[in-house]
Amino acid sequence: MEAIDSIKSNYIRELLNNGAREDSRGPYDFRSIMIKTGVIEHAEGSAQVDLGATKVLAGVKLADGAPMADTPDQGTISMSAELLPLASADYEMGPPSPQSIELARVVDRGIRAGNCVALEDLILGEGKCWNVFVDIYILNYDGNLFDASELAAMAALMTTKVPKYEDEKVIREERVKDIKLNNIVTSSTFAKIGGHLVLDMNRNEENAADARLTIASDGNVVRAMQKGLNGGITVNEIDEMLDVAFKKHGELKSHLEKATNRSL
Amino acid sequence: MASKANKPELIVKGRRIDGRDFNELRPIKIEAGILKNADGSAYVEWGNNKILAAVYGPKEAMPKHIADPAKAIIKCRYAMAPFSSLAEHGRTGPNRRAIEISKVTKEVFENVVILSEFPNSEIDVFIEVLQGDGGTRAAGITAASVALANAGIFMRDLVYAVSAGRIEDKIVLDFNMIEDNYSEADMPMAIAPRNNEVLLLQMDGGLDRDQLKQAIGMVLEAGKEISRLQRQALKEDYSRVEESARGNK
Numbered sequence A: 001m002e003a004i005d006s007i008k009s010n011y012i013r014e015l016l017n018n019g020a021r022e023d024s025r026g027p028y029d030f031r032s033i034m035i036k037t038g039v040i041e042h043a044e045g046s047a048q049v050d051l052g053a054t055k056v057l058a059g060v061k062l063a064d065g066a067p068m069a070d071t072p073d074q075g076t077i078s079m080s081a082e083l084l085p086l087a088s089a090d091y092e093m094g095p096p097s098p099q100s101i102e103l104a105r106v107v108d109r110g111i112r113a114g115n116c117v118a119l120e121d122l123i124l125g126e127g128k129c130w131n132v133f134v135d136i137y138i139l140n141y142d143g144n145l146f147d148a149s150e151l152a153a154m155a156a157l158m159t160t161k162v163p164k165y166e167d168e169k170v171i172r173e174e175r176v177k178d179i180k181l182n183n184i185v186t187s188s189t190f191a192k193i194g195g196h197l198v199l200d201m202n203r204n205e206e207n208a209a210d211a212r213l214t215i216a217s218d219g220n221v222v223r224a225m226q227k228g229l230n231g232g233i234t235v236n237e238i239d240e241m242l243d244v245a246f247k248k249h250g251e252l253k254s255h256l257e258k259a260t261n262r263s264l
Numbered sequence B: 001m002a003s004k005a006n007k008p009e010l011i012v013k014g015r016r017i018d019g020r021d022f023n024e025l026r027p028i029k030i031e032a033g034i035l036k037n038a039d040g041s042a043y044v045e046w047g048n049n050k051i052l053a054a055v056y057g058p059k060e061a062m063p064k065h066i067a068d069p070a071k072a073i074i075k076c077r078y079a080m081a082p083f084s085s086l087a088e089h090g091r092t093g094p095n096r097r098a099i100e101i102s103k104v105t106k107e108v109f110e111n112v113v114i115l116s117e118f119p120n121s122e123i124d125v126f127i128e129v130l131q132g133d134g135g136t137r138a139a140g141i142t143a144a145s146v147a148l149a150n151a152g153i154f155m156r157d158l159v160y161a162v163s164a165g166r167i168e169d170k171i172v173l174d175f176n177m178i179e180d181n182y183s184e185a186d187m188p189m190a191i192a193p194r195n196n197e198v199l200l201l202q203m204d205g206g207l208d209r210d211q212l213k214q215a216i217g218m219v220l221e222a223g224k225e226i227s228r229l230q231r232q233a234l235k236e237d238y239s240r241v242e243e244s245a246r247g248n249k
Helices: A003-017 A098-113 A145-158 A203-208 A235-260 B096-112 B136-150 B177-182 B209-247
Strands: A033-037 A045-051 A054-065 A076-083 A123-125 A128-140 A161-166 A169-178 A186-193 A196-199 A211-217 A222-228 B028-032 B040-046 B049-060 B073-080 B121-131 B160-167 B170-173 B185-192 B197-207
Touching: A003 A186, A003 A196, A003 A203, A033 A145, A033 A235, A045 A145, A054 A145, A054 A161, A054 A169, A076 A098, A076 A145, A098 A128, A098 A145, A098 A186, A098 A211, A098 A222, A098 B096, A098 B197, A128 A145, A145 A186, A145 A211, A145 A235, A186 A203, A186 A235, A196 A235, A211 A235, A222 B096, A235 B197, A235 B209, B028 B136, B028 B209, B040 B136, B049 B136, B073 B096, B073 B136, B096 B121, B096 B136, B096 B185, B096 B197, B121 B136, B136 B160, B136 B185, B136 B209, B160 B177, B160 B197, B160 B209, B170 B209, B185 B209, B197 B209
Parallel strands: A076 A128, B073 B121
Antiparallel strands: A033 A045, A045 A054, A054 A128, A123 A128, A161 A169, A186 A196, A186 A211, A211 A222, A222 B197, B028 B040, B040 B049, B049 B121, B160 B170, B160 B185, B185 B197
16 A cells, blocks of 8 residues: 555544544435436447546447356346556556456346346347346546446446347347346445445545445345455444445435436 | 246255255364465365365565565465366366455455564465355355464454355255255355454345344354364364374374
């Protein structure tokens, strides 16, 4: 860690000891959320999410392919995340880092476990189905990539249109229908910093964090969780974060519904 | 998760497919200090899982630019052998799933190892799944914990890990592979038993608030037995060392 980071971490800790945050938010406030859809016309679905200064772009492409051997009655969905070198001085070129793999897999788990995409609706015929690719591009890093990416992926899926499929050919110029969705999942990511819990950490808070917990839910049911960093959390803290995550889901869901003009 | 179309009956007459109760662990056997070259090692048989963990270090951190003058760094590799699964031949080395598991496992041990004791060093933790049958990350962490203690590395606690989840409306402990494939939720946890702090928590599927609470309770209860087996394995290894020392006199 650079010296400046540890100075900032101490500052963040001192602020929290006095019940304050760097940008004067309450402990369980999100930063401003901006969701823009249809930003990449060539993609079948796309969305850009700004969460404070964190900027994430998600694109969805559909390909005609084969189902997985153990789920012949369903289409497939796969997710990747790229921490682009242009997003932060800390990100380097090269193969996917463990951090980017974790990010993609956690976002994937929430959306998959929440049964968001109706995979059985993606069958095109015997041994043929749509393969849905969701690619998450981190454009600017200022903390909390998990929630920004979950929102971006969800918004991109909510605006995804299925291309025409005729005579075993994909006609990309014609998009015939919305992709069928069953559920909307959002996530709330918390940082534990010197014994204090905060929602939606910015970069400095993330540097100062001892532990991190992401809770993906649809408001009543937890769909995925992932703890990160080396600090411990208590069972009571999990309970408190769960409360907040369930409440925040409504807020995030209405952002998604407004931005995509689609509600579920 | 596999297709629901060919889902087997996972609970028959209040019993699980392998005959266990809902809160019952599979048989666990832990052996410490079984690899001569490693500074610490452990072998765990957990149901049909067969997992080898080894620790090398503390040693000089390499490459040198990653060394931290204030503390040791931990490197962790979790990987499944290509022949470890009943399904098809797997790929050699860590895949995306394994890279994620390696990352969260490393974070668990960064919590308990007293890193400041070993500045400029690295501690390598290797977890090789030789045969996998569900719950390999938990069994791997449980094994690696014993291997670290066996290496004599200073730790705040002896971490254990186990998963709980849901099959239909039942909260169930320690899934085997079939249960894992068809369950409604799975939640692996790693716990520091001295204060029950949660060091690893992953979950997917669906759990409501009460189910989550029940699952955590089940993990903490099972942890008592896992901790006991870990300590017993370490003691047995020490008594072997003692005996051979006496024999050499």
